[in-house]
Amino acid sequence: MIGDIVSWLGDPAHWTGPNGIWPRLWEHLGFCLLALGIATVIAVPLGAFVGHTGRGGVVLVGLANIVRALPTLGLVTFLFLIFTESKPATIIGLVVLAIPPILAGTYSGIASADERALDAATGVGMTGWQRLFQVEFPIAIPLLLGGIRNAMLQLVATTAVAAYVGLGGLGRLLLDGLAVLDYPKVVAGPCSPRCWRWQPISCSPGSSASSCRTGCGSPQPSPRDAAWRPSRPPRRRPHEAQTVRRAVRGRPARRLR
């Protein structure tokens, strides 16, 4: 296995080109930093307000906990379906997930300022703003940066998940590799690049690769094409939805359109 990895990494063809490691790495980093930037712009002033005034702390902590429990995959798929264009929607999802750690860091950093230091600041005649920028912010910086670090951590992981809905990044490599890991035959098969959205779950571990790719043969537009987008399916009646659901689970690769 190690040998495989080394030889795969050693192949220069895997590093460049649209699906190479470098472009994917930059893409990944770009999405993370973009989301981090937007989240910082939103979360730091909000956290500073709450920490400075002491108002809304309970709401903030509750909200942060709820977002922490929010399943990233659910949020990302949900936003992807709401907004027809995939990338902005996914970045909104990433921003939503990055806000709580930064918010919590800013809030706790500013709230951690020593009462006496604040009294002293007021005592020497500082206004509220001066106190915020000259006393509370410098004191808050370690915890604030800790929050940003946590957010980045979260973002790197979530961006990988976001590749599932068609955002690029390193997650793309993971999913592509995953699609071929357990089914070596599919690699050789003519349809392998198009079948990335089949549902591996519906192949029971015992079933053979060939039975898992039933229905992959019909040519379909590759979702990697930027313009590709499946047409909206007709509204289904309940019993129909049922059959479809069973079909999705029972027989994997059939596209339900």
Added chain:
Amino acid sequence: MFDELGEFLGSANTRAAILGDLGQHVYLALLPLVVGVVLAIAIGAVAHRTRRLRGFFLVPANLIYTLPSLALFVVIPGIIGTRILDPVNVIVALSLYTTALLIRPVIEALDSIDASVVAAATAMGYRPLRRFFAIQLPLAVPVLAAGVRVASVSNISLVTVGAIIGTGGLGVLFTDGFAREYFAPIIVGIVLTLLLALVVDLVLVAMRKFLTPWQRGVST
């Protein structure tokens, strides 16, 4: 959107499937939590006693926690030799996360115990093992419980990522809804995941109250 939701939930088959997913989700999220807590307590106890081992455990713990979940889910079968669709992958990955997340709270909790209490226990003739389980561990519960709550919430949310690699749980509703461009399963999945996290959190708070009778009446 609400009509869709009604249709989706109106069918008994769907409801049965969702219940199955929910059961699977609870199993996949809580088993690693238990494994992780036990491992973290064991490692934390060792690291607490020998200070030199602290860095030895804490540095890898921090590193493990930075690994993206999806990457870990995908790589683990290659390392431990399971099949890619095996739920064991998710269980192992989440146990790793839980352990990594809890080692630091365990060590900090053990550190925070008043040394005179431990000394008193030693003077009364408690041997190290019994002292640990009868004195130190119970006193560590309040700090530990906070860490376990965080770990449980993050586990419950991470199990859904497993759906991408094909293990069950509520994440299946997301991949399903995404593949069919169907809102209802996604909404049901999000709501159920949040509810599950809330319920488990409440149970953990209740357990903490039960385990720390001396703190009753003190706000958490």
